[in-house]
Amino acid sequence: MRRLFLGVALSLLLFAGIGNAQRVNLLCSPDLAWCEALGPAFKAATGIDLEFIRLGSSEALARLRAEAANPVFDVWFGGTGDPHLAAFNEGLTEFYKPSSWDDLLPSLTKSVGETYIPLYTGALGFVINEGILAEHGVATPQCWADMTNPALKNLIAMPDPNASGTAYTAIATLVQIMGEDAAFEYLAALHQNVQQYTRSGAAPGQLAGRGDVAIAIQFMHDGVKFAEEGFPLTVVAPCEGTGFEIGGLSLVKGAPERDAAIKFIEWALTPEAQMIAATVGSYQVQSNSKTPVPAAAPDLDTIKLIDYDFAKYGDPAERDRLVSKWTNEIFPQPR
């Protein structure tokens, strides 16, 4: 018996030995391939280890909240700006002004102010499987207005605003283009054509790629990525104009490895680090103005971007109001 208890005590000690190395813990919200590419490059540049967990931006925020009293992560990399803003307002992250702040695209730094660091930007659009559309004899929609065409019934997928920041960006965009009442009338009409609202922001493009639907409403750079992978997809920017996201980079308040975290942030904003994205199929426009824009990326200069009010629509109260309104007034409608 004595031997047994000794064994137990020993194994407890062994246990304690697992996983205690010093390193940057990254909460990574963009595409997995991008997250995976960061570690080796960062290690090569600075010699510091990096481990990450990929969580969508909403999930990432939830995780930061759950661990607020005792943070695990040092840096939150990527993901839509609204949750970054919410995290900042809730005191989960702190603003760190990187040395390259002035090199960042002024349009982005102006939009976010000193809340979080802009990492990239990308516009919302339609990701289209032309083959399916052709089968149904419908022309490729170019505008938001084309999407309510009854011939598109069951052929559209978009994310669920309850689960995805992308979907909320879409609703906020429509409200800013049309005004709230008209936007909700439009959403009700669109609802009739939507085959499903997905949990993840990138999932509609997959559905379109496989032919489960014809059109996905989501960020265009994700569509480009899917097309690069071989899915028969094309990308369209709506003619009325469209909203965009600002991908965020935040320093977690109370980060266990703050110094290493700051080194990572400084590194992540260099053109060299930002160029990694395009090599792994992430075609967002990077925030550092010195980072070259990849050829495949949707050219933001040719897209009609609305003057997205990040302050107003990034406010959690406004977000809750719009999402609840959608959940109660649009989602239950029969289709």
Place this chain on the structure above:
Amino acid sequence: MPAPAPVRLEGVTKKFGQDVVAVDRLDLAIEPGSLVTLLGPSGCGKTTTLRMIAGLEPVSGGNILIDDQDVTRLAANHRDVTMVFQSYALFPHMSVFDNVAYGLRIARISGAELEKRVKEALATVGMVGLEKRSPAALSGGQQQRVALARSLVLEPRVLLFDEPLSNLDAKLRRRVRQEIRDLQQRLGITSVYVTHDQEEALAISDTIVVMQGGRIQQQGSPHELYTQPANRFVADFIGSANFLPGEYDGSTVRVGPYRFPYAQAFPEGKATVMVRPEAVRLAPAGGAGTLGDAEAGFLPATVKSISYLGITSELLLDTPLGELASSVSGEGRSRFMRGDAVEVTFHTAGVYLLPEGGETGP
């Protein structure tokens, strides 16, 4: 071999839950080196008593002393008592050798000493040469012997037997019980033996303790119990017995019209007369007096049924005082047929008086 130890139970009580009393204030003194049998019908508390001596069952009240040491609160594995189980409980994943060596190894005996003692124990029970066998490859009788060897090898202060023969067939049972008795006497180990088989108890015991309802009904040597049962229960349980209403006047007993002398001390007045079946004598009706004293008379009866049992026959008789069983042997039995009128008298050696009702002893 250590000196045999006495065992004493003082007011030992076992309750299951709040109200079920399995063993009720039991007092029992077991002489060192003797074999005591706890005998009784199922549910009488005999096995519970044995398990309390073993330490497998917690005691609700009273004390158990082994070798004058109070072991009531001592765990079973520290009592220096071993037990032979009804199912033998041989470890199926160990060889015969390992089974016997098990207890020695726990006592940290090893090497040549271990080897020697296991060999000795197996020799004692006549199982030399089967050390490598697995228990499953042994017959019931062989398993029994291994179980015995496993218990004996530890040279316990007390050896307990829990119905060790009930899984053997009738013939083997007789042989093994004799072996157990011989061995026990040879080694002089204090032994407590539980059985519900009175024949087995009579055959092997120094002392039999008859139990019923958690209490001792009577204890004594097999002879005492058979010839002088303390009460109707004991009389009925040890052998078989007829019970007839009678009257005692200080010298003779009257049972219906039949009178016979009775020499043992007993208060005058009404009594229950216990008659062993083999003490019932029969004669064909009309032949009165052929069996004995004409003045004594006889009990008239009719033969109700006859069962042939080989060396004896059992005749069930109808008498004015009730039914009477009689065991008849020899040539004479062929004289009786169903429906015959017979005259009944008793061998007085097989007759014993109990107080009227006879539920409790004197």
Place this chain on the structure above:
Amino acid sequence: MSVRSISHARTKGRGGSAAVYALAAAAAFLLLPFGRPGRPFLTIDPALRPWNLDAPWLWLLPVLALVAAAAALAPLPTLRRGNVLTFAGAGAFLVGTAWLLTTKTPFGMGALLSLCLLVVVVGYGLSLSGRVRADPFVASSILFTGLLVLLLVVYPLVTVLQAAVVVNGKFTLTKFLATLQTNRFILIENPFTPRSEGALVRYFALAGLALGLVWSLWRRQPALRVVLVTLASGLAGLVVGLMLFARGAVPSSLTLAVIAATFATLLGLGFALLGQRTRFRFVKASLGAFSVLPIITPPFILAFSMIFLLGRRGLLTFDILGISSNWIFGIPGVALAQILAFTPIAYMVIQGSVAALDAALEEASTTLGASQWHTFRTVTWPLLRPGLANAFLLTVIESFADFGNPLILGGDRNYLATEVFSAFAARFDQAEAAVYGVVLLFVVLLVFYAQARWLGRGSFVTVTGKPSRRAFTRLPGGLEAVLLVGFAVWAAVVVALYASIIYGSFVQLWGVNGTLTLKHWRDLTNAGVPVFLYTMRIAAISAVPAALLGFLIAYLVVRQEFWGRRLLEFGSMLSFATPGTVMGIAYILAFNTGPWLLTSSAVIIVLSFVFRNMPVAIRGGVAGFAQIDRSLEEASTMLGSSSFRTLRSVLVPLLIIPIVSGLIFAFVRAMTAISQVIFVVSPGNQLTTVLLLGWVEQGQTGRAAAMGTLLIVSMLVVILLLNLLTRRRGGITGEVVA
């Protein structure tokens, strides 16, 4: 050398061991830091050394430990010594715990070791004082397992309950009720439809009431039964009404559970009859193999494969049958996935009942002149009924708790199990997630209770070695043909789905571009294999304590008598009944801060696996003990063995098969678990299933398929190894232990 003197020496020595433990507890207190400043377990922070802590009363711990040690060595009567050990040990334990709880400092190695050692001291005390009628090993084990279950099962669940009803530190039902009123939870009256769903549901409930009343009156049942039957039937009407007309997570999960359980049970019955009575040995053998599939299949993969096979552009539906429909997203698709996954489980449960059917009974009935149908109705059916009910309820529970299938195929409907995750992860709302968790837990425990109440037991699926069954009367030809065709279709679909996964891992783009490639496997070696190996390590580390602890608890529950025995059994089974998502959120809420800080470490993942998979080992152990005569243990005791030695020398060797299958099962389940660990993975502690979910969601289908193939193949190898190990016993199949 006399045996007697040896055993006496051992009797006296017991006090000495208690002293060793007590002194070790004091030493651990003095030498190691009692608390730790953050997550790492082995940080030595001088500020958290006992003498730097501003809590003089904490010194009671070593003082009491020394008192216990002194008592253990002093020539005291056993009873007195036991009492001193009990109270001094317990006092020291409580002092240490109180310090952790009041200062909310995470436990350090000093606290961990000294508290564990003190538990052993108390175990000695309880044993010596006779308060627990067992030896010190058993008494300590009871305390240990009890405390572990309390800390790692009961406490997290209480935390979830608390999170659902305590907002900002105040008790309130507002959040609870508000969540129940959202249309994600349940929406009965939909303002956007012309009809009134509320009225329809009411009609169904009323119709149920009326039907029950009429039926029970017609059957002339006693008054109480009339009332009960009427109410039950009304409730059934209400449920059917809700399933048909309401929306939201509750009706969705209900509908799904009823559909999946009904079909799985029927198919399970058919396959069980077929497996027992068909003349085709090949079918029997493949049934055995199929029963293992749901256990070794990683989540998401099968559902994902279904999209490629049965979706709008599915190989079978579109390319072969020419159907272009999106039926697969929503309840029909999830239901199909669940039927495929749960039929083997139902099959295994019903197999037990079918095996219990005695051919002689049926023959007897036939010789008494009954028709085949009559025989079935009066003999076969009543014997099968408990098994069917058991299978139905078990699949209902599995369906409610299922997380992976609704996540992939659920479309935009809500389900209870996924809402726990969505509320927590997507809507940033811990309280709402807790409310869903509580509701889900309540529903599942209700079904478990019904199962235990009506059937006297709950059932659990595991894999074990199992003796082959004897031959049986054959099925009527027509029925056999129907069942064979049914099985063939089912098998074809399953084979196609698994083949499709393998195919998907070798083509450029699953479902779009069929060019063969090894690209995904190359990707896997970079990004997936390290995680896979890490997961293997974690799963292996967790399987050992899961199997041993389960075996120990089974031993304590079956073979020992002590106060709280039923509670220990219930508590340890609770973690099995609890849906994984609920357990996941419970762990992150309970272990992220405070004295029991464990998050962001491999430890919490291992612990969540241990306590999740231990119940199956418990059931396996309980079933094993039932087959071992108690007298073997008693014989061992009578030969001088302690209960630990008996456990080691007699019981473990005899029960090695259930222990090994508990081990393998715990390992396989840990490899394929998702729902509880998705909440607790952390950087550096990534698991394959969580990675897999990311890939599936991100459209990395090839890599996901490759990982799925790797997982399935490696789990198959593990199961085959077990098969080799137990071949003597008739080979391995899935089995239900009850």
